[in-house]
Amino acid sequence: MSTFETNLRIPGPTMLPPTVREAGGRQMINHRGPEYAALQGRIVAAMRPFFGTAGDVVLLTCAGSGGLEAAVVNVLSPGDRVLAATTGAFGDRFAKVAEVYGASVRRLETEWGRAIEPAVLRAALAEEPGVRAILLTHNETSTGVTNPVAELSAVAREVAPEALLLVDGVSSIGAIPFEADAWGVDIAVTGSQKAWMAAPGMAFISASDRAWAAMETARMPRFYLDLRRHRESAATGQTPWTPAVAVMYQVDEGLRLMEAETPAGVFARHRACGAATRAGLRALGFDLLADPACASDTVTAAWVPEGLDWKAFSGEYKARGLVLAGGQGKLKGRIFRVGHLGFIVLDHVLGLLAVLEEASLAVGRPVEPGAAVAAAQLAAREAGRAVVPQEVQR
């Protein structure tokens, strides 16, 4: 065990700002009463700008994967043709959910580490008439790649105007720009433990008018995740089932901090932290998995270098309290991932890079002391280092 406080830098759950932690400890309220209705109303209103929607945001008590399942079962019927554009482990999961419920899924696979190219999607849709839904992952957390949803959506609308666009925004919405209405996204999903600086336990979903209409005829089985029931309950400031009230307290406080910073400020902070992480890791001699043109500003994946004794190296950074994520699926044991979303400021990034530098020196890797931090600072400045309100920095 480390004698240091844990420095959790995985791509969610993230660390929590102190006021968010305190919020989670508040006394319970009646989830059928007016105080609760006000809490739910505040959360929905504050989330809208981050989803880029004027419509409703539905609150589900479940993990992000439950949100993906809700997206699928609410608008599709068994046998529907679905094109799942996958770029990693989470794209695979989304496709799997649709398969489990009996959709006829065609996977359009993109090499892990790269983004889906609009021209490739165009060709696939042209080859596959009658597609009922397209599944996309906005930010593929397993590879550190952000897909160009706006461009992909434009292609989808042109080539397959009837197809619904279902987007996994679990590790993007609230951290990087997302415009559900302007981009024509029919369902978008995110989770409380990611950009929202709160504990795990809730998924949030936006749905377009087309998606609400599709729910009336969709035949996949659904009960707990039936979004129509949630919409009905939301009209009276409630959820159909008992919600995770303590997580909502946290989300409410996280959103208060995010509103104070403004969405543009939140996005700029993530941009700066993403650029700093990538530059710092490169300065430490790590090759990055993602194509720089589509590198994510919420998570970075780096290759474990040939010849590095990973057990010794990770033992050194773990002993200093740092917690990073490993690889998933076929990248297990081959990469490590650094999360930089939610409660993250440049100082956190500089701190984790300094720990990785210490760990490198401890196992005899040739690094120049201070080089990673310097490279990260420079990259953050070039990315337009955001001035972060003190409340968020604490």
Ligand SMILES: Cc1ncc(COP(=O)(O)O)c(C=O)c1O
């Ligand atoms: C892109 C993406 N989709 C889906 C999920 C699944 O979320 P959960 O673990 O909350 O089910 C994650 C979690 O890391 C994710 O990053």
